[in-house]
Amino acid sequence: MLRTLAVTQNGKLLENISLQNLTGPDIKWFWVDFDCPSPDEVELLDSYFHFHPLAIEDCMHLLQRPKIDHYDETHFFVIHSLHPETLKAEEIDFFLGPRGIVTFHLAPSLEIEEVWKQFQEAAIYQEKDHNYVAYSLLDKLVDTYFPILYRIEDELNELESEGEVNVDIQSMTEQVYDIRAELLRLRRTVIPTRDLLYRILSSDKIPGVKEQHAYFADIHDHLLKLTEMIESNREMTADLRDSYDSLRSNRMNAIMKTLTVITTIFMPLTFIAGIYGMNFEYMPELHTHWGYYGVMGVMLAVGFGMYFWFKRKGWFD
Amino acid sequence: MLRTLAVTQNGKLLENISLQNLTGPDIKWFWVDFDCPSPDEVELLDSYFHFHPLAIEDCMHLLQRPKIDHYDETHFFVIHSLHPETLKAEEIDFFLGPRGIVTFHLAPSLEIEEVWKQFQEAAIYQEKDHNYVAYSLLDKLVDTYFPILYRIEDELNELESEGEVNVDIQSMTEQVYDIRAELLRLRRTVIPTRDLLYRILSSDKIPGVKEQHAYFADIHDHLLKLTEMIESNREMTADLRDSYDSLRSNRMNAIMKTLTVITTIFMPLTFIAGIYGMNFEYMPELHTHWGYYGVMGVMLAVGFGMYFWFKRKGWFD
Amino acid sequence: MLRTLAVTQNGKLLENISLQNLTGPDIKWFWVDFDCPSPDEVELLDSYFHFHPLAIEDCMHLLQRPKIDHYDETHFFVIHSLHPETLKAEEIDFFLGPRGIVTFHLAPSLEIEEVWKQFQEAAIYQEKDHNYVAYSLLDKLVDTYFPILYRIEDELNELESEGEVNVDIQSMTEQVYDIRAELLRLRRTVIPTRDLLYRILSSDKIPGVKEQHAYFADIHDHLLKLTEMIESNREMTADLRDSYDSLRSNRMNAIMKTLTVITTIFMPLTFIAGIYGMNFEYMPELHTHWGYYGVMGVMLAVGFGMYFWFKRKGWFD
Amino acid sequence: MLRTLAVTQNGKLLENISLQNLTGPDIKWFWVDFDCPSPDEVELLDSYFHFHPLAIEDCMHLLQRPKIDHYDETHFFVIHSLHPETLKAEEIDFFLGPRGIVTFHLAPSLEIEEVWKQFQEAAIYQEKDHNYVAYSLLDKLVDTYFPILYRIEDELNELESEGEVNVDIQSMTEQVYDIRAELLRLRRTVIPTRDLLYRILSSDKIPGVKEQHAYFADIHDHLLKLTEMIESNREMTADLRDSYDSLRSNRMNAIMKTLTVITTIFMPLTFIAGIYGMNFEYMPELHTHWGYYGVMGVMLAVGFGMYFWFKRKGWFD
Amino acid sequence: MLRTLAVTQNGKLLENISLQNLTGPDIKWFWVDFDCPSPDEVELLDSYFHFHPLAIEDCMHLLQRPKIDHYDETHFFVIHSLHPETLKAEEIDFFLGPRGIVTFHLAPSLEIEEVWKQFQEAAIYQEKDHNYVAYSLLDKLVDTYFPILYRIEDELNELESEGEVNVDIQSMTEQVYDIRAELLRLRRTVIPTRDLLYRILSSDKIPGVKEQHAYFADIHDHLLKLTEMIESNREMTADLRDSYDSLRSNRMNAIMKTLTVITTIFMPLTFIAGIYGMNFEYMPELHTHWGYYGVMGVMLAVGFGMYFWFKRKGWFD
């Protein structure tokens, strides 16, 4: 689908006018949205708008990393829209020219929908222009990254605050690795976007930026905070993972202590019982009255001796 | 609550005068403090002071990272006040303009209270101005980070100096991970604040900095030291964590040695006893007089043999 | 083998003309390909083309890292062609001069073959020149790196999505280390190539780059994406490796639990049976009617007692 | 204690003259040393020399990191003197002005003592000036860092060269962690000092540096070498620590093999003996003549069978 | 020993002329080699050549890191010659001045010998000068680093390609750590040398570099490749080390499985045999004809039951 929005020199809004009417002298600025376009519509990028073939290639190809390319007067942006649950990235591209903006996306985009509606209000379309459309899209998209990171931080805090007794470490470990993978995926979008904003701010090629410097700096600021949160959370997951390793190793020690205590107490006792279970004809102890009780006493002594030896070594703490 | 402090051209201090009187030609400089302001008072940031909407948004939003934004003649600062125990960060914002300073905080702030009192003394309010208020706040806040780090270093030194015999490694490991988490939290405040000071020092946008360069450089210096201490302590905790892993693994070796020694000594003995416990009719040894004593001798020999073999292999060291 | 391709001032294509005819005033530009050259042909680099001895040395020596060297008007490029399966790198060199390009490779190259054919079409050889040959070779070669990385990512995703029950961790671990080694090898080609493109873009020495800046920037962009994918996948393999370590350690805990439970239940029971297997004459219990049943009851109680104790400690979860 | 040294325009040395005489036109340059000064003497920094309050604060406060601060014509240096055994840092501060140098230290300093004596020789005090005092102090102090690092390297080499048989890994591990902690402490002094020298070399604020550039570059060079040695030794300790982990884990494998071999050989044998120890009335084997010898043969076969099975699996290598 | 080589304005070679004759107007350029000089000869650095005392100090002191220092018209180089087996570094220093070069080494140097011979041929000494001596020495020395790294890579590849069955992991682990230590030592020479070349290339202080830029760039290129190979091999050894840890841990699992299977099968069986080895008078089973066979059947069932339970759990895979 392809839709247009144009604002005339005297501040009137024209919707869905044909592409041919966009370039008239009466048009102050325009916005064309390629919303899941058909192959025929895609053709227009080249045949009508004459965008650079490399930029058109980037629109159609698999997922690009967020970036900005400068082609003479037209600036080509690639941004990511992230699915809040799966973190799957969808590409949103736009061409920012001197007279208007052309957005392009192969999947429906909620963020574009919102900005489109916003620009149907007179207060907005009369005061702002296509440069502000670009800002609004960037701002909206970056704003959607925060809830994702907040959800991840919540999951992480929950993991951290769980008591360490009787927990299923293996399932917690897997959660930690899931979170690490999500942070990695998030970083692959956030870091190039941060660099993109930095390049917007430090370049003087894009005309709309100068007047709206504070606005773009605000997005850059958000991206700095996102980067720091991602790195900091990566380090927290590393610590969590290591602490689970320690806990696991501690439990192993406890298991081995149990095994060793039991073995060390009962092996000598069983051996003693084995001695008096031998069938030698001449074993004087067997024929005494006190033999059985004596051996039982010795066994008790050996058993408790072992027990107190372990106790003194601190194995039961 | 909203309170004001203004100094006239001839060095008189006016307290709690209304906002309307702040801009008169008689006022040399002023300080307005938004101390846990009501929604109506917050409105004044926009309606009376006409601060930039993005800066006002940052005041009201959740915790921002420490930063400085430049809006024409007004400079907007975000700084963190850290709770000494929980390390929870509270945001303190201020707007530094050519004629005065406006501070804003949603929670009560001890540091602002202190500076406020300090500026009620003639010696101060006559010689210094609103730029020095900004310096004093930054200095006070950064000074509060040191006791936190010193406490962490003390905890760490205590952990390090504890003997390694009979200690509860698991609880010490958990303490190490707590300290690591605290250092991480501290770093999220200190590093952006350090960058903020660096930007203050290397920019020439803020008029008060030039005359007080040494003062701001002193704060920057403190932040450099804090950063180094944090990084160095992070590395120390990593070493401590690894040394506990080694210790744990060492103890496991000791446990397994105990188990193996006991098993290796008693299993063959029990087996020998088992042989002479069999009920075969024709077992010549059973009927000899020396049989029992001979077997006991063999057992003793096997037992001590094993013992000395382990001793020679150094398992009892 | 040595082959030539030349385009005259009036747009005619000459193929396989002799080297002597390449420098005539009628020749607009030329391309000479040293395809697995004989030692005699290699001589021509020096005797006919007078290339710098260091560049010729680099052609003949073992594998060089991707790089660009500037010798007066001639620019010397070293690029890698990677075998899609073994990732073995073959070197492709070219000399880009003001009047033509000379390519050199000691192994047959599919990419050069393709570009050679492409330049036999009038539409191409009339519009483009030897600078575009250089671009096309770089573009083709870098494009071949993607399928390799996509295959690695697929292998990695397969590993990640495999269930964690009953898998052979050791073979999966080895796969992870194989992938890590492949990523390392890939990085040794991609990173110097990325730096090479960066130097092409930021230098003004190479005449063809300015007009085709967008084209070279597109290759640089591909290399940035490759770098990020490699680093990100390296981190994923590190996480995978660590998670296998955790899994392995978890299984060890399960094995030890089994051992300990069995030992702890049966050792005391065997000991009790051993007591009543002793041959003392005076053991009153042996002569009672209920003795056998009583001992069996005690054994059942001890066995189940141990079992429930472990159950309560959560060892069977 | 406070002592002075002044050189007159005609090259005469005046010692311990009063502060008031230092500023006369006859004095070419002077050196004042605050050696463990009394509170009254400390006052002079402010009342007589009028140094900047922030610099004076740094003198009195706890340990500062090595740094240089510029206050108009006076340059304030903080350097560390390290205790060769404990690596405890003592602060040595100096103020380098256009007419002289003022050194300040709260603990006695051997290095200052040495330089003081050196400057009592005519050959030195006539040719050199207070800038060379500054250089000499920096040089002396940095020279004292080398023996410390050489000692650490010796300890490390000794650890590395020790055979790996029968060593007490736990005590060696602890030595490695001690060395790591020392390197960390050393780095906290060396790195800021290196940065300080770099700033001296690349700044043109300090008048004496230009003429003595080679001298200051030599100290910087020493600090670069120290930094590299520290980092390289840190990596060596990391490798040593990891190799001890491997060794420990290897020993655990050996212990477990011993345990498993013994258990696997004797458990089945003890079981067989147990079978023929049962008291069933109808066990035909018990009543044959060859029964006992047959069972002993079976036991021998089982035992040796197990033994050779382990041997073939390579457990005894 | 001290030897000289001088070339006259009309291209004649003078060997072993005295130092006094080196500075005559007839001499175009000269080379003086201090080959394991005696203390008297060392004196000449100062008394005859008047080199800077700091440079002379560096010649005599213990091993310096590779570096370049500029003293007016003389440039002082420190380079390392590495022993191919032990990787022990020997220092080779040279002073490059406007009229000649002075080399200095306390140990005999094969590389200097080679270059010396090379410059005795007319073709060389007539066309090239002392600047080319400097280049040749650098080139020769850096070329000797490659065989060392190739040998290390070969050792590493051999380790990698060894099958993972029945190998002695501990000895392989030690080999890996030896290789890591060698790479570390190599890096301590290569990285400062790379920086030194970079400084030569980017500085315009050294007169000979401009004309021979391509030659020095070629050495820099070699050093870049060496650096990359070292880093890449360090990462490979890290992976190898980790994979041995995994393998070791896997073997431990296999050992523990063997132990647990044996224990779990035989403990219950031994217990059953123990029950019927008790000497109670009233144990009805003992007196039945089928008792013995029944118990043997139960034992078989228990044994095989355990066996198949482990089989189903996949412990025998």
Ligand SMILES: [Mg+2]
């Ligand atoms: Mg696309």
Ligand SMILES: [Mg+2]
């Ligand atoms: Mg936003």
Ligand SMILES: [Mg+2]
């Ligand atoms: Mg916003």
Ligand SMILES: [Mg+2]
């Ligand atoms: Mg998973």
Ligand SMILES: [Mg+2]
């Ligand atoms: Mg999730």
Ligand SMILES: [Mg+2]
């Ligand atoms: Mg904001």
Ligand SMILES: [Mg+2]
């Ligand atoms: Mg806020």
Ligand SMILES: [Mg+2]
């Ligand atoms: Mg302060």
Ligand SMILES: [Mg+2]
């Ligand atoms: Mg202070």
Ligand SMILES: [Mg+2]
């Ligand atoms: Mg705490």
Ligand SMILES: [Mg+2]
């Ligand atoms: Mg200070």
Ligand SMILES: [Mg+2]
């Ligand atoms: Mg570890």
Ligand SMILES: [Mg+2]
């Ligand atoms: Mg080659």
Ligand SMILES: [Mg+2]
């Ligand atoms: Mg391409």
Ligand SMILES: [Mg+2]
């Ligand atoms: Mg392409």
Ligand SMILES: [Mg+2]
């Ligand atoms: Mg392999």
